[in-house]
Amino acid sequence: MASGQKIPAKMTAIAISEPGGPRVLKPETRDVPVPGPGEVLIRVRAAGVNRPDVLQRKGAYPPPPGASDLPGLEVSGEVAALGDQISRWRIGDRVCALTPGGGYAEYVKVHAGSVLPLPAGFTHTEAAAVPETYFTVWHNVFERGGLKSGETLLVHGGSSGIGTTAIQLAAAFGAYVVTTAGSKEKCDACLKLGADRAINYREEDFVAAVKDATAGRGANVILDMVAGDYVTRNYEAAAVEGRIVQIAVQGGAAASVDFSKLMVKRLTHTGSTLRPRTVEFKAAIAAALEAQVWPLLGSRKIAPVMDTILPLSEAWRAHERMEDGEHIGKIVLDVG
Numbered sequence: 001m002a003s004g005q006k007i008p009a010k011m012t013a014i015a016i017s018e019p020g021g022p023r024v025l026k027p028e029t030r031d032v033p034v035p036g037p038g039e040v041l042i043r044v045r046a047a048g049v050n051r052p053d054v055l056q057r058k059g060a061y062p063p064p065p066g067a068s069d070l071p072g073l074e075v076s077g078e079v080a081a082l083g084d085q086i087s088r089w090r091i092g093d094r095v096c097a098l099t100p101g102g103g104y105a106e107y108v109k110v111h112a113g114s115v116l117p118l119p120a121g122f123t124h125t126e127a128a129a130v131p132e133t134y135f136t137v138w139h140n141v142f143e144r145g146g147l148k149s150g151e152t153l154l155v156h157g158g159s160s161g162i163g164t165t166a167i168q169l170a171a172a173f174g175a176y177v178v179t180t181a182g183s184k185e186k187c188d189a190c191l192k193l194g195a196d197r198a199i200n201y202r203e204e205d206f207v208a209a210v211k212d213a214t215a216g217r218g219a220n221v222i223l224d225m226v227a228g229d230y231v232t233r234n235y236e237a238a239a240v241e242g243r244i245v246q247i248a249v250q251g252g253a254a255a256s257v258d259f260s261k262l263m264v265k266r267l268t269h270t271g272s273t274l275r276p277r278t279v280e281f282k283a284a285i286a287a288a289l290e291a292q293v294w295p296l297l298g299s300r301k302i303a304p305v306m307d308t309i310l311p312l313s314e315a316w317r318a319h320e321r322m323e324d325g326e327h328i329g330k331i332v333l334d335v336g
């Protein structure tokens with residue numbers, strides 16, 4: 001292992017002391033991870049907070065085999081040490097990374113293929129808000145859903161970390177974007193980000209609104225994090241040959257579904273979870289993002305929507321804010 005400045009043996013991390021509410025997130029002293037072949041050690045400066053961290057804290061989303069038990073799926077910071085077989089990265093490089101866990105800590109080890117340079121001009125807190133949602137949206141909307149310029153994307157949860165990313169990326173690549181959100185304030189934020197139509201799902205039926213916005217044609221791709229009774233409604237809101245991509249089931253994993261709509265419209269209903277995918281798979285997404293999306297971030301054509309920045313020691317407050325559901329965009333921990 002090659003390292004620059006002296007790396008301490010111990011670090012402060014935020015651990016899940018037991019499954020439960022936000023207050024189970026407690027500081028602990030842990031060993032600094034040692035990077036193996038193909039891995040880099042990052043001195044973390046900021047860590048993004050994501051809904052899957054909340055599920056993990058509650059005991060509903062265990063880390064995949066071999067991953068850290070600490071929460072945290074994305075970070076930014078500096079490369080502090082290199083395992084064997086690393087050619088691209090140098091000690092001191094400013095980077096951001098998708099992690100399989102362990103981001104709520106002063107140091108984290110990550111496979112080199114999940115590491116990207118900081119987008120030009122980005123602060124660490126901004127960069128830490130990028131990887132999890134950009135990897136997820138890129139794969140599910142563009143690769144799995146096959147969204148093309150000129151098509152219509154329906155994004156549920158438009159004001160979420162995922163939703164704010166999907167709206168901006170889809171608009172930047174020439175799609176017509178329709179989104180749902182739970183308040184006027186959230187809908188207004190979505191419109192500012194580039195959505196062509198924002199539907200307050202508490203006041204309007206999104207199926208009728210999508211039909212209205214698309215001259216009756218429906219959405220070509222639907223990014224859904226709700227499931228439950230949205231499944232049949234998504235089939236109704238979809239265009240012929242539409243693709244529905246499931247990334248979460250917040251409205252219920254089980255549903256009573258009218259499959260006749262799927263057949264008649266020749267729909268494709270697919271889905272995926274990012275965290276357990278292979279390092280090779282994640283490296284391929286990283287390469288696509290660097291080539292096609294990093295220039296858009298560097299020129300500020302698109303940017304993460306920053307809701308709140310809190311110190312690492314107040315990770316519990318970050319989770320409280322996420323669970324209150326008032327946030328718009330990303331919550332980030334400043335690790336210092």
Ligand SMILES: NC(=O)c1ccc[n+]([C@@H]2O[C@H](COP(=O)([O-])OP(=O)(O)OC[C@H]3O[C@@H](n4cnc5c(N)ncnc54)[C@H](OP(=O)(O)O)[C@@H]3O)[C@@H](O)[C@H]2O)c1
Pocket residue numbers: 049050051052132136156157158159160161162163180181182183186201225226246247248249250251272273274275322325329
């Ligand atoms: N599959 C994957 O690889 C993957 C990766 C990352 C994240 N995810 C999932 O993607 C979702 C968003 O993640 P995030 O970190 O961006 O979370 P977040 O910012 O907390 O957003 C959650 C969003 O879900 C919406 N929502 C929740 N229940 C709803 C319901 N019953 N009906 C309509 N909308 C509902 C909320 O919308 P309102 O506030 O407007 O109600 C909110 O915008 C989470 O479910 C997360 O687990 C999946």
